[in-house]
Amino acid sequence: MADLSLVAAHPEIGGHLAPRGSQRARLVEGMIQAVAEKGYAAATVADVVRAARVSRGTFYAQFASKEECFLSAYQYGIDVIVERIRAAIRAEAEGDWVARLRTGLRAYLETLAGEPRFARTHLFEVHMAGPLAGAARDTALRAFADRYKSSFRAALRERPELRMPSDDALFILSAGVDQLVCARVRAGELEHLPELTDELTLTAVAFLEGAAALQPHTPEGGS
The missing domain is CATH 1.10.10.60 (Homeodomain-like)
Structure with missing residues (x-):
């Protein structure tokens, strides 16, 4: 093929x-x-x-149905994206947590920009595939939220005065990034997605330093 x-x-x-x-x-x-x-x-x-x-x-x-095949294909693609993010962050081992966060975001954006077929599947078509696909989409967003959690865990080691955001707050951050990416792709700017890296990094850092700081103290890694 x-x-x-x-x-x-x-x-x-x-x-x-x-x-x-x-x-x-x-x-x-x-x-x-x-x-x-x-x-x-x-x-x-x-x-x-x-x-x-x-x-x-x-x-x-x-496969029992078109839906089952689609869900399998979708999950394979998400696994590839998550692994590319992890690999990029591992390669940035010498940088501080902000540098690693930025690297992970850029890996996500570059992957979508370079893979227009799966970008369409991940950003748009999954919404047309029924409730199980909707649940798979939520699971994917939570997987990306977990990547933010890993970055923020590193931030807490460097800056213990900060607080870990809740899992729901991290999901909001993940979904917000997703919506901006969707809007840019709808506007025909798929190939320019990596240009969002700095803006999204600033947003994520502000999220940790602002919203997370308003929460009651929780142990490192808590939600």
Whole structure:
């Protein structure tokens, strides 16, 4: 399969896309291709199997429905994004917590800017795929919120006068970043997303120093 999506970067997918490779991997990648081309609502199982170059029977041997295949593809993509953020932060080990936070944000923005098909899936099409997809979307936002928590935990080690925001507050930060990214992509500015890095870093730092400081003291790592 040529011109692969972000999902193909997952170790369970990318190494199994050869013609005689995993049919499940080919279907997951085919789902992203079909949704990127037509949108979730208009994409059909026939579109997915055509992109994957397998039979309809093969599809239903692997997945009970279009929704199940989509959710699998979505989760693989989110796993890749989270791992890219982690890897970028690990590579920034010598910087302070703000530098690592900035690096993580830039990794997220650069990944979306460089992967327009999965960006569409993650930012827009997931909302069209039903309540289970909505729950998967919430789980993804909480995974990104956990990355902020890790950055803020490092901040508390450097600046113990600060306080860890609650999990719900971190979710609000994650969702707010997401909404700004959505607005920029709707405006046709996908390739310019990395330019938001400094603004989002300032916002996240202000969030910790402002909103978090108003909370009662909780132990490090608490919510």
